[in-house]
Structure formats: C-alpha cells, structure tokens
Amino acid sequence: MDQLKKVKVNTLLIFIFSTLIYALCQLLFSIILMKEDLWTNFHIQLSAHYIVILAMCIADYGLLLLLNKYTRNILYRIIAGLTGLTIICLVLLGAFNFMIYNVFNVSSVGMPSFLVKFAFAMTTNIPILLAFELIYYFRSEQKAIADSEKAKREALLFQHETLRAQINPHFLFNSLNVLSSLIYVNPENANKFTKALSKTYRYVLSLNQQPLVLVKDEVEALHFYMFLMKMRFENCFTFLLEKTQLADKHRIIPLTLQLLIENVFKHNIATEDSPLVIKVIIGKDLLVVQNNIQPSNDIDKAGIGLKYLTRQYALYGRDVVVEDNGQLFTVKIPYIEL
Incomplete structure (x- = not known):
C-alpha cells in the first residue's frame, strides 16, 4: 500500500512539473509571438497559462478515455481526436474570453483575434493529446506483455492441475x-x-x-x-x-x-x-x-x-x-x- 501511494505521489509531482514547464514554454512562445514585455505581470501570465494547460490536460484525458471506449481504429481515432480537440479549444477559448473581457473587464484593444487565439490553442493542445496517446500506447504494450506472460504461467498451471484431476x-x-x-x-x-x-x-x-x-x-x-x-x-x-x-x-x-x-x-x-x-x-x-x-x-x-x-x-x-x-x-x- 505504501509503495502504491509513493507511486501515485511521484506521478502527481511529475505531472505538475511537466505541465508547469510546458506552460512556461507556451508563455515564452506567446510573448515572442505577441511581442509583449516578458517581465510585465510575469507571475499572472504564467498562472493564466498554467490554468489553460491544466484545463487542456483534464479535457484531453477525458477525450482519450472516450476514444479508448468507443474506437480502436486509427483513422477514426484521428478524426474523432481532431474533432474533440477543436471542441475543447472552442469551449476553453469562449470561457476564458468571457472571464477576461466580461468578468475582469480587460480591454480587447490590441489583443489578437479569436482566430489567432484558436490556432495557438490548437498548436498547444495537439501535443498534449499526442503525449497522452503515447503514454497510453506504451502502458498498453507493457500490460499486454505482462498479461501474456501471466497467461502462459496460468496455462501451464492449468495443464498440471487438469492432468492431476484426470x-x-x-x-x-x-x-x-x-x-x-x-x-x-x-x-x-x-x-x-x-x-x-x-x-x-x-x-x-x-x-x-x-x-x-x-x-x-x-x-x-x-x-x-x-x-x-x-x-x-x-x-x-x-x-x-x-x-x-x-x-x-x-x-x-x-x-x-x-x-x-x-x-x-x-x-x-x-x-x-x-x-x-x-x-x-x-x-x-x-x-x-x-x-x-x-x-x-x-x-x-x-x-x-x-x-x-x-x-x-x-x-x-x-x-x-x-x-x-x-x-x-x-x-x-x-x-x-x-
């Protein structure tokens, strides 16, 4: 039990660290793209980007669970994945635009268009889903190998027990x-x-x-x-x-x-x-x-x-x-x- 708890804690720490680094990279990329001052409200910008990345991770993980449940076909997964990513980005952009412009009353003057934000969100979100897909693939391969070895051991035990029964x-x-x-x-x-x-x-x-x-x-x-x-x-x-x-x-x-x-x-x-x-x-x-x-x-x-x-x-x-x-x-x- 302690070992399992340790693994869960380590996985959580790795996830937090990875998403933080990814948020920082996206922040630097957006600052370069938008030509903004790097040090202006740096902590606020980093926090906002981290919240976006975290929301994308949660949504993408849910999308991956749906894909695993309903389809294994590669072509269908690509089409469904891109459709899901589009919906996720549109929903998140709509939610964050509402928070920024309507709740916090930030002026939209000089801000990039919705289309530019959507393109940036898609380029940010696609690598996240790909990372989840790779993790799922490698874990599935490891589980398949482990199950195969277990099946072989159980099959040999079954033969011995069956022979003894007969x-x-x-x-x-x-x-x-x-x-x-x-x-x-x-x-x-x-x-x-x-x-x-x-x-x-x-x-x-x-x-x-x-x-x-x-x-x-x-x-x-x-x-x-x-x-x-x-x-x-x-x-x-x-x-x-x-x-x-x-x-x-x-x-x-x-x-x-x-x-x-x-x-x-x-x-x-x-x-x-x-x-x-x-x-x-x-x-x-x-x-x-x-x-x-x-x-x-x-x-x-x-x-x-x-x-x-x-x-x-x-x-x-x-x-x-x-x-x-x-x-x-x-x-x-x-x-x-x-």
Missing part, C-alpha cells in the same frame, strides 16, 4: 470398474473402452505447454471421452453435437469441452427414467454446452470446474457466459483469436 483415483477407479465388468460381459466393448481411455490420456499428455488448442482437436478428443461416459452411464444420458465446419480452426483453452461435460455429470443425476440431455453447439462465434438440470445431492466440490475455466478465459480478455433458468443450464464459451 488421473485422480476416482476417475481411474470408475474407469477400471467399467473395464473389468466389460471384460466378462462384452470383450469387444472392453477393447474399445481401453482404446478410448488410452486416447483420452494421450490427448491430455499431449497438451504439455499448449495454452490453446484447435476446436477440431477438442471435438475429436471429446468423442473418446463421451464413449467412456457412454460405457459407464449407458442409457442414462443423451449427447447431441451440432458443429459448424468453419469453427474447426478457432482456438479454445485445452480440455474446455471435457471439463464442462464432466461438470454436467458431477452436478446432476443421470438415470434411465430421468436421462440427462447434453447438447454441444460448435457455432460460428461461440461454443455452447447445454444440459437439463437434475441436481445431485452428492456433489464433489474438488477438482477443476467452471470457475477455473472462467478465470482462464478472462486472462485472454474473454467472458464466459453462464445462464441458468431453472430448467436448462447453459455455458457459452468465446473463441480466442491470436
């Missing part, structure tokens, strides 16, 4: 139980189950140091995982997959689909009388996982679930949307474009 005793115990029963009842399905289990683990192990994967790879791995679930739950659920071909080349967090499906089984009851209906939609803009709600009383709170996925996507500036209307539970996953 090979936990419960998962192995359930899989081996199903396999042992199939060996005697249906050897052919036992063989298929073994291959699907092997491919599921092989996919998990292949994710080492991969922060993102293609949707088509996730869907392919999901088929093996759903086969395991089908052998385990048999006719207790229905799985539907709708896929847009164009979505195959989009990227998502590894094991997103598997974790969401696992979340469905973990939090719901699946029986032949009340089967779960799980629907996965691989759309053009979003990946959607939806299921009917049949709450389970015995919910395993451990493991990786929706909250962790939400955190992972937030690292890339994407929001995971969760909708629960009491009958359907829907999770909408955004694609991550590099």
